[in-house]
Amino acid sequence: MNEPFTIRQFHPNDIKDVVSINQRCLPENYPDQFFMGLFYHAPKAFYVAEYEGEIIGYIMCRIERGISGFGRMPVKKGHIVSVAVLQSMRHKGIGTALINAGMEGMKEYGASEFFLEVRKTNEDAIGVYENLGYSVRRVLRGYYRDGEDAYLMIKKGNGEIEEGVVDE
Numbered sequence: 643m644n645e646p647f648t649i650r651q652f653h654p655n656d657i658k659d660v661v662s663i664n665q666r667c668l669p670e671n672y673p674d675q676f677f678m679g680l681f682y683h684a685p686k687a688f689y690v691a692e693y694e695g696e697i698i699g700y701i702m703c704r705i706e707r708g709i710s711g712f713g714r715m716p717v718k719k720g721h722i723v724s725v726a727v728l729q730s731m732r733h734k735g736i737g738t739a740l741i742n743a744g745m746e747g748m749k750e751y752g753a754s755e756f757f758l759e760v761r762k763t764n765e766d767a768i769g770v771y772e773n774l775g776y777s778v779r780r781v782l783r784g785y786y787r788d789g790e791d792a793y794l795m796i797k798k799g800n801g802e803i804e805e806g807v808v809d810e
């Protein structure tokens with residue numbers, strides 16, 4: 643890489659690039675309004691990665707209330723809804739930087755833990771999440787439209803790595 647990549651907050655002008663990256667990188671696609679709705683819900687938890695003036699990745703997140711994955715307390719949880727980096731730009735630490743930025747942003751809204759769903763076969767993404775301290779909490783059978791199972795992965799907000807309990 644000739645110059646470092648940068649991570650910055652999403653701006654509504656970025657929407658076309660973000661939607662395009664989503665369509666190129668993931669089978670789970672959404673209309674523009676879905677992305678914009680999440681942006682207005684938590685603008686400080688939606689980031690893009692730029693390299694040489696081009697957007698090459700994004701993360702968008704949602705703050706949800708629910709029972710903690712680590713106990714029985716009601717908490718605010720940060721949900722990583724979608725994250726992607728263009729294929730040619732992977733394995734350079736950009737996905738990790740986006741996820742870290744998303745988690746920092748979600749903390750600003752009071753999220754004390756984080757979760758996400760990932761395809762069981764998506765080894766690249768699972769590896770990145772594990773490196774960041776996520777662990778598998780349970781299997782969500784037939785979660786995706788094509789019938790594939792998801793792992794529900796969770797992480798505490800304080801950086802501790804917790805062993806997940808896998809409910810098959």
Ligand SMILES: CC(C)(COP(=O)(O)OP(=O)(O)OC[C@H]1O[C@@H](n2cnc3c(N)ncnc32)[C@H](O)[C@@H]1OP(=O)(O)O)[C@@H](O)C(=O)NCCC(=O)NCCS
Pocket residue numbers: 667668725726727728731732733734735736737738739758759760761764766767768769770771773
């Ligand atoms: C998941 C995804 C966002 C990860 O993005 P990424 O930018 O490749 O992530 P990183 O570069 O931070 O980490 C990827 C790997 O590269 C390694 N890496 C990081 N920096 C590196 C560097 N400078 N040189 C070599 N390897 C590096 C990481 O250690 C990691 O290794 P791992 O496979 O053992 O975990 C990307 O694979 C992607 O967009 N996939 C398609 C969309 C998708 O599946 N999204 C997740 C849905 S839940």
